[in-house]
Amino acid sequence: GAVVSQHPSRVICKSGTSVKIECRSLDFQATTMFWYRQFPKQSLMLMATSNEGSKATYEQGVEKDKFLINHASLTLSTLTVTSAHPEDSSFYICSASGLAGAYEQYFGPGTRLTVT
Amino acid sequence: EDQVTQSPEALRLQEGESSSLNCSYTVSGLRGLFWYRQDPGKGPEFLFTLYSAGEEKEKERLKATLTKKESFLHITAPKPEDSATYLCAVQMKWAPPSGGGADGLTFGKGTHLIIQP
Numbered sequence: 001g002a003v004v005s006q007h008p009s010r011v012i013c014k015s016g017t018s019v020k021i022e023c024r025s026l027d028f029q030a031t032t033m034f035w036y037r038q039f040p041k042q043s044l045m046l047m048a049t050s051n052e053g054s055k056a057t058y059e060q061g062v063e064k065d066k067f068l069i070n071h072a073s074l075t076l077s078t079l080t081v082t083s084a085h086p087e088d089s090s091f092y093i094c095s096a097s098g099l100a101g102a103y104e105q106y107f108g109p110g111t112r113l114t115v116t
Numbered sequence: 117e118d119q120v121t122q123s124p125e126a127l128r129l130q131e132g133e134s135s136s137l138n139c140s141y142t143v144s145g146l147r148g149l150f151w152y153r154q155d156p157g158k159g160p161e162f163l164f165t166l167y168s169a170g171e172e173k174e175k176e177r178l179k180a181t182l183t184k185k186e187s188f189l190h191i192t193a194p195k196p197e198d199s200a201t202y203l204c205a206v207q208m209k210w211a212p213p214s215g216g217g218a219d220g221l222t223f224g225k226g227t228h229l230i231i232q233p
Contacts, residue, residue, distance in 0.1 A: 002162070
């Protein structure tokens with residue numbers, strides 16, 4: 001149980017284009033989904049928290065107009081990186097919680113974004 | 117400011133050589149402390165949640181403990197397949213004054229563990 005998937009696993013895009021990353025909870029309903037970013041040799045940094053059907057809550061310093069989050073159902077959240085630039089290149093990881101009311105977060109396998 | 121500090125940054129052990137990883141935290145209102153394992157290029161894999169001082173949890177060769185200031189991840193008789201980066205994270209009871217969500221995790225930088233055969 002508690003499986004989270006992400007798609008795509010890797011994406012390369014040109015500067016100025018937009019990229020959408022999907023996060024799905026496969027075997028449970030996720031009341032809350034989270035998006036993290038991890039730069040090389042650094043730890044995970046929380047970008048935003050999203051609850052199904054509501055607007056996402058962004059962490060300080062994260063541009064909400066650049067990183068669009070949609071959490072349309074209890075099993076799917078999407079992160080769209082708009083007008084991507086090389087400095088947005090990173091490892092984006094989602095997590096989901098809501099399994100039996102526990103606080104644990106289960107992470108997806110991550111998406112490696114490279115902006116050229 | 118809430119902080120999570122892990123030590124050592126890296127640890128190299130011989131197979132079967134037991135040791136402990138440390139995670140010290142300073143947060144105003146701890147809801148839970150989490151341990152994860154992360155392999156290169158992959159997402160973190162959940163290991164343990166600890167909620168209150170004195171709590172202990174075990175899974176195979178791993179045992180996690182919690183005090184009011186720190187947590188330890190003890191690894192007993194490790195095997196090469198235990199090699200990974202071990203991450204500690206805290207979850208707060210309420211949102212920080214700077215804004216953002218209360219339920220997100222604040223991670224330490226991790227301990228890179230290498231078990232040599």
